[in-house]
Amino acid sequence: MPNVSTVQSGQDKKRAYMIAGILMAIPFFAYIILPVYDRVDPQLFGVPLFYWYQTVWLAISAVLFGVAAFLIGRAKGGEEE
Amino acid sequence: MISASGGLPLDGFIVFIALFIVFAALGFLGRFFRKGDETQLHEWSLAGRKLGVFLTWFLVGADLYTAYTFIAVPSSLFAKGGIYFFAVPYVAVTFAVAMLMMPKLWTISKKKGYVTAADYVTDTFSSRTLGLLIAVTGIVAELPYVGLQLVGMKAVLTVMFPVNTGNLGLIINLALVASVIILIAFTFMSGLRGVSLTALFKDMIIFITVIVVIIAVPMAYGGFQHAFAAKTAFQTLSQPTFAVGYPTLWIGSALALYLYPHAVNGSLSSNSAKNLRMSTALLPVYGIGLAFLALFGVLIYAVGPALSYVNSFGSSGGVYVVPALILYTMPSWFAGFAFLGIFIGGLVPAAIMSIASANLFIRNVVKPYKKVPLEPKRETFWAKIATIIFIFLAVGFTLIINDTFAIQLQLLAGGFILETLPALFLGLYWPKLNKHSMMVGWAVGMILDVYMMLDANKFGQIATSFYTFGKLGTSEILVFVGLFAVMVNVIISILGTFLARAMGVRNSKDEVPT
Numbered sequence: 365m366p367n368v369s370t371v372q373s374g375q376d377k378k379r380a381y382m383i384a385g386i387l388m389a390i391p392f393f394a395y396i397i398l399p400v401y402d403r404v405d406p407q408l409f410g411v412p413l414f415y416w417y418q419t420v421w422l423a424i425s426a427v428l429f430g431v432a433a434f435l436i437g438r439a440k441g442g443e444e445e
Numbered sequence: 446m447i448s449a450s451g452g453l454p455l456d457g458f459i460v461f462i463a464l465f466i467v468f469a470a471l472g473f474l475g476r477f478f479r480k481g482d483e484t485q486l487h488e489w490s491l492a493g494r495k496l497g498v499f500l501t502w503f504l505v506g507a508d509l510y511t512a513y514t515f516i517a518v519p520s521s522l523f524a525k526g527g528i529y530f531f532a533v534p535y536v537a538v539t540f541a542v543a544m545l546m547m548p549k550l551w552t553i554s555k556k557k558g559y560v561t562a563a564d565y566v567t568d569t570f571s572s573r574t575l576g577l578l579i580a581v582t583g584i585v586a587e588l589p590y591v592g593l594q595l596v597g598m599k600a601v602l603t604v605m606f607p608v609n610t611g612n613l614g615l616i617i618n619l620a621l622v623a624s625v626i627i628l629i630a631f632t633f634m635s636g637l638r639g640v641s642l643t644a645l646f647k648d649m650i651i652f653i654t655v656i657v658v659i660i661a662v663p664m665a666y667g668g669f670q671h672a673f674a675a676k677t678a679f680q681t682l683s684q685p686t687f688a689v690g691y692p693t694l695w696i697g698s699a700l701a702l703y704l705y706p707h708a709v710n711g712s713l714s715s716n717s718a719k720n721l722r723m724s725t726a727l728l729p730v731y732g733i734g735l736a737f738l739a740l741f742g743v744l745i746y747a748v749g750p751a752l753s754y755v756n757s758f759g760s761s762g763g764v765y766v767v768p769a770l771i772l773y774t775m776p777s778w779f780a781g782f783a784f785l786g787i788f789i790g791g792l793v794p795a796a797i798m799s800i801a802s803a804n805l806f807i808r809n810v811v812k813p814y815k816k817v818p819l820e821p822k823r824e825t826f827w828a829k830i831a832t833i834i835f836i837f838l839a840v841g842f843t844l845i846i847n848d849t850f851a852i853q854l855q856l857l858a859g860g861f862i863l864e865t866l867p868a869l870f871l872g873l874y875w876p877k878l879n880k881h882s883m884m885v886g887w888a889v890g891m892i893l894d895v896y897m898m899l900d901a902n903k904f905g906q907i908a909t910s911f912y913t914f915g916k917l918g919t920s921e922i923l924v925f926v927g928l929f930a931v932m933v934n935v936i937i938s939i940l941g942t943f944l945a946r947a948m949g950v951r952n953s954k955d956e957v958p959t
Contacts, residue, residue, distance in 0.1 A: 388541040391729075395534035396692055404680045410669030411740070412680045418533040419736040422729045425537040429726035433544060437719040444552040444718040 380439035384432035391425040451754060452607030453772060457781030461605070464650070464785040465624070468643055468792075472631030475639030486560055486808075486825045489636035490800050491714040494555060500641055502724040504797075505711040506731040507644030509702065510536075512597035512791030513590070515651070515738055520763035522742030523755075526679040528687055530739055531695040536732035539699040542870075543725045546703055548718035549873050561801070562709045563809035566868045570880040571952050573813040578887055579865050580809035583706040584802045586862040589854040590705070591798045591839035594791035595621060596764065599843070601784045604768035608757070618844055624792060625840055629833050632796045637714055640796050647793050650786030652734060654771070658783070659737040662744055662774050669740075672747035679743055690911050690923030697863065697928030704862045704869060706801035707794060738767060745770045795836060803831035853907035860894040860910065860927035867938040880952050882941020890934030897926045 401417040408416040453461075481488035481495070496504060514532070521529040550565060559565050563583065567576030602617045610616070631639045663669050673680050682691060702708055715721035745751050745766050751773035755762040771783045807828045812819050819827070867883050901912045911923040945951075 388544065391534075391537050391541065395538065395695065398682070398688065398691060402682050407670075409663065410671070410673065412673060414527060414681045415530060415736075415740060418530060419733060422533060422537050422732045422736060425540070426727050426729040429540060429544060429729065430723065433719075433722040433726035436544075437722060440719070444548065 377439045380435045384435045384439075387428040387432040387435075390428055391421055394421050394424070451604075451772075452610070453605040453780055453784070454777040457777035457784070458605070460778045460781035461785045461788075464782065465789070468646055468785070468789050469627050469631065471642045471646055472628070472635060472639040474635075475631070475642040476635035478638050478642060481638075483634075483636055484822045484825050486804070486821065486828055487558070489825055490560060490710065490804055490828060492637040492641055494714060495716050496641060496714050497716055498720045498724045498727075500645070501711070501715045501721060502727055502731075503645045503648050504637075504641040504714065505708070505724065506728055507647050507790070507793045508707050508711040508797045509728070509794075510651075510731055510735055510790075511590075511594055511794040512601075512787050513593040514735060515787055515790055516597040516600050516764050516767055517593070518735065518739045519742035519766045522679075522739050523745060523766045524742075524760075524763045526676075527682040528691060528694075529742075530682075530736075531691055531698070532739060533695075533732060533736050534692075535695040535698040535702075536735060537729045538695065539702045540725050540728045542699055543703045543708075543712070543728075544722055546870055546873055547709075547712040547725060548722045550709070550869075551713055551715060551718045551721050554713055560713070561804050561808055562704075562706065562865075562869050563805055566872065567809065567813070569872055569876050570868065570878070570883070572880040573809075575868060575880050575884060576809050576813070578884065579868055580805040582861055582865050582887075583704075583805050584810075586858040587706050587798050587802045588835070588839060588842065589858050590707075591795050591802075591835065592842045593855050594795040594798075595625075595840060595843040598624075598788050598791040600764040601768050601787050604754075604765055604772055605784060608754075621844075622840065624788075625795075625836060628792045628796055629836055632800065632832060632836075633829055637710075637797070637800065640793060640800075641714070643789065644793050647786060647789045648731075650782060651790060654779075654783040654786050655734045655737045657779070658771060658775065659740070662748065662770065665774065666744075666747040669744070669747075672744045675746040676743060685917070685920045687923065688920075689914075690925065693923075693925035693928045694910075697925045697931070698859070700866060700870075700931070701859060701863045701927065704865050705798075706805055707798040710797055710801035710804070741767050741770050748773055795839065796832075799832045799835040799839070800828075802835045803828045806831050806835075856907050856910050857895070857898055860898065860930060861891065863927045863931040864890040864894065864934055866931050867935055871935065871938065877942070877946075877952070878938055879942040879945040879950065882945060883938045885941060886934040886937035889937055890930045893933055894926060894930035897930065901926060 395418065402414050404412040406413060476483065481493035483489045487494060518529055518532045550562070553559070554565060557568065561580070563576045563580035566579045567573050598621060599617055602620055603613070606613055606616065712721055715724065745755065748770060751769040754769045754773065755765050758765060767787070768784060772780050775783065807824060812824065864887050867878065867886055872878055897912045898907060898910060901909055910926050912926045912929065914922045914924050916922065
């Protein structure tokens with residue numbers, strides 16, 4: 365088990381922030397490509413793609429953001445308290 | 446299930462009232478939760494900055510996903526279709542914005558003892574005038590928002606009574622005032638501690654309701670195919686009319702949410718920046734409930750009796766979509782349970798919004814201009830009094846003006862709050878922004894926002910926040926006014942800062958009294 369409070373080097377921190385930034389930006393791109401998901405088919409339980417695509421991305425966003433929050437929190441250690 | 450005359454049967458009422466008593470008890474008992482000295486403002490209004498990941502998640506969730514959201518989004522979807530599903534990308538992306546901003550604001554606020562966003566702005570830019578602008582904008586934007594919670598609560602109460610009940614309007618207003626008085630009593634005594642426990646209770650009820658209804662109704666009424674078949678125009682967004690309008694609407698809204706005082710207030714009650722970041726990251730999960738509720742706006746087309754109930758109100762019937770769908774499809778005890786969830790879903794945010802507005806008013810409007818310094822205990826006392834006044838103002842506001850007008854004010858105010866973005870969000874990463882540029886940016890953005898909103902609605906009733914920017918082929922290009930206005934504001938703030946620096950002007954340090 366890695367120790368969460370371990371202080372990371374500057375380079376590790378930079379990398380953690382970069383990965384977190386990418387993870388946080390992914391949902392934005394998933395939603396900005398409107399023409400891709402503004403369709404009826406394929407349907408899920410009778411719900412058109414337009415609706416279920418955006419709903420499923422809420423769950424994915426939470427996972428991506430959660431990982432990003434973990435990475436940032438670990439990189440910062442206790443410096444922001 | 447109910448008879449044709451409508452109204453919630455007795456067992457539903459009993460469940461509703463019993464759960465309301467539990468809600469009030471939690472509110473009063475909340476003061477003993479991680480007890481603190483409630484005469485200190487940060488103890489009373491931020492629960493002593495002691496909430497962990499779990500409670501912050503529930504509190505901010507209850508705070509952001511309000512009764513009005515739960516009523517208005519399905520109502521608009523029911524009337525206008527897919528464009529109102531913008532609420533979904535909005536509540537996904539807004540939390541990425543919040544993760545960048547709120548933990549940073551939390552850390553500096555804890556260190557310097559800030560309670561409001563305007564405290565931060567005043568201190569960072571050495572300008573109580575800019576702080577005042579931010580505070581007043583926040584209060585003005587917040588007031589119609591509190592008022593709309595009561596619109597949502599009214600919709601639930603209306604559906605609970607049979608259509609032909611005498612003096613229905615009076616009964617509903619009395620019930621609203623009575624519940625608001627209870628809310629005020631426990632908010633006064635328990636502050637945000639009480640509110641956060643009731644938030645947990647509210648969220649549980651809402652989640653159970655949404656999950657049960659979204660599974661049970663399609664199963665009993667021929668699935669979503671049936672509902673969407675009855676309303677084929679709603680199956681997608683009507684492209685290309687909204688090709689620009691849809692993204693600008695959710696991007697603008699996503700930027701705006703965490704500028705609202707209640708969102709900042711909820712965030713600052715976290716016990717650490719790290720926990721705040723994690724609980725914010727997980728808030729899109731709450732949005733799944735909102736997405737399902739939004740779909741109620743289509744689902745109702747498959748439920749004949751509920752649809753004819755809503756249509757009996759004419760064009761203003763949309764607000765009854767969610768309560769009517771629940772009433773006409775679920776057992777009455779369950780409807781009572783669900784209605785209470787939506788009802789207190791208005792009370793909980795109304796309390797937080799009023800606390801946040803009161804803090805802004807006392808700390809950033811009154812205090813900096815008082816000759817005699819305000820002691821902490823008196824400051825807290827006056828913040829409590831101001832909270833009560835704000836709640837009553839909002840109640841009075843909804844009792845006097847009609848719901849349609851309240852919704853128009855909210856549309857307008859949604860653009861106002863965006864104009865605080867440079868000082869708060871840009872300022873967190875770039876504290877050297879020039880304060881005068883931001884004031885000019887704020888003023889230009891504000892004027893632009895109001896003018897374009899009025900122009901877009903042909904200086905009549907405000908029904909849209911889209912401005913038409915010419916035509917692309919045969920379809921119009923629509924842009925969300927708020928986003929356009931804040932872009933102009935941001936450009937002015939940045940260019941002005943460069944200009945000021947080129948001229949050797951820096952933000953002076955002398956204006957703020959300590």
